[in-house]
Amino acid sequence: MQKSDSTLDDRAARPRGRGRPRGFDRGRALAQAMRLFWAKGYEATSIADLTEAMGIGAPSLYAAFGAKDALYAEALRYYEATYEHLVWGRFRTAPTARDAVTAYLLDSAAVLTGGPDDHPLGCMVTLSAVGSEGHAELGEMVRKARAVTLQRLEACLSAAVATGELPASTDVHGQARLIQAIQAGMSILARDGASRDELEAVARRAVAGWGAGF
Secondary structure, eight states: OOOOHHHHHHHHHOOOOOOOOTTOOHHHHHHHHHHHHHHHOTTTOOHHHHHHHHTSOHHHHHHHHOSHHHHHHHHHHHHHHHHHHHHHHHHHHOSSHHHHHHHHHHHHHHHHTTGGGTOOSSOHHHHOOGGGGTOHHHHHHHHHHHHHHHHHHHHHHHHHHHHTSSOTTOOHHHHHHHHHHHHHHHHHHHHTTOOHHHHHHHHHHHHTTTTTTO
């Protein structure tokens, strides 16, 4: 995996600090690392930031999670496993494509603005700039996660065409990209302080013209 100079320095330095505390909770430590990466991004999050948030010393961090890039990758997987159902749960069980897309955007509005546990604003995957920061493999991991959104939306819209909910002339890929772009924009607006009500209004406006090139 490609390493930046800062990552190599972090690994080489391995500063001394308090070791793993008694009763170390790996899952809790990982959750704290995820929230920090989510809020600050990869580059702006230092090893010192991580050890303070996770409540462990640097040697224990390296022993438990490896280098900073490995910790970020695990934190990203933890993020997906923890929050994915909040955005996609109702989408999967909706009776129509319109209901599915509406649920996806409305539930995104709730999660992106802090959700049930006052987590950082916006989407960790959408807002991640790790690929442009020189970490090629982490960037590819994030791009693949974003691609899943497009694939799910395309499958939903294709099914709607097959059942007649949407006309056969529907540009499935283009419409899926549009929905994805709307949700990505909502993520940026949430990070900038837009309220849940504002984003829900965006979601409802987005599907108001369903079937007519919404």
